[in-house]
Every structure is written in C-alpha cells, then in structure tokens.
Amino acid sequence: MVSIEISGPLLLAAxxxxxxWIYRDAKRRAMDTADMWAVGFFVAFVLLPVLGGLAVFVFYLRNRNRRRGSPVAVPGA
Structure with missing residues (x-):
C-alpha cells in the first residue's frame, strides 16, 4: 500500500x-468568490493531504476567469 506522509508544519505551510496564491490570482481576475476558493483549497489540502488540494487546484484552474487583456477594437462599432 502506498501512503503519503507529510509533517504537520510542512502541511500547514503548503x-x-x-x-x-489562489486568493491573489482570483482577486487579480476580479472573481467574487476568491475567498471561497482559498478556503476550499485549504480545507481540502488539510483533510485529504496533497490529493484534496490538488483536486481543488485543478478544478480552480479549469473554472477561473480569463485574465483581462487589452481591449480590442471592433470594426463598425
């Protein structure tokens, strides 16, 4: 059986x-739910070490807002 063991302080630091990082990235992308994403990541990471955090991180990356780019002129508008 494979198990992942991480010390308490290292787990909390990660x-x-x-x-x-998730909170700052979500705020930069003007997401109203930045705090919920950060708390969700923290809780998942602590309850299911590494795998829970990884699952939330991947889900966040797939669902985050696109970065605001420079405006593009629309012809005829």
Missing amino acids: AVLGAA
Whole structure:
C-alpha cells in the first residue's frame, strides 16, 4: 500500500501558501468568490493531504476567469 506522509508544519505551510496564491490570482481576475476558493483549497489540502488540494487546484484552474487583456477594437462599432 502506498501512503503519503507529510509533517504537520510542512502541511500547514503548503496549505497556506497554496490558498494565498489562489486568493491573489482570483482577486487579480476580479472573481467574487476568491475567498471561497482559498478556503476550499485549504480545507481540502488539510483533510485529504496533497490529493484534496490538488483536486481543488485543478478544478480552480479549469473554472477561473480569463485574465483581462487589452481591449480590442471592433470594426463598425
């Protein structure tokens, strides 16, 4: 059987850093749910170490807003 063992302080540090990155990225993309994404990542990372956080991270990357780019002129508008 394969098991993943992570020490408590390392687990908390990784969870906090990941949640902080998700929060900052979501705020930059003007997402109203930035705080919920960060809390969800933290909780998932702590309850299901590594795999829970990875699942939420992948789900976040697939569902986040696109980055705001420079405006594009529309001909005839």
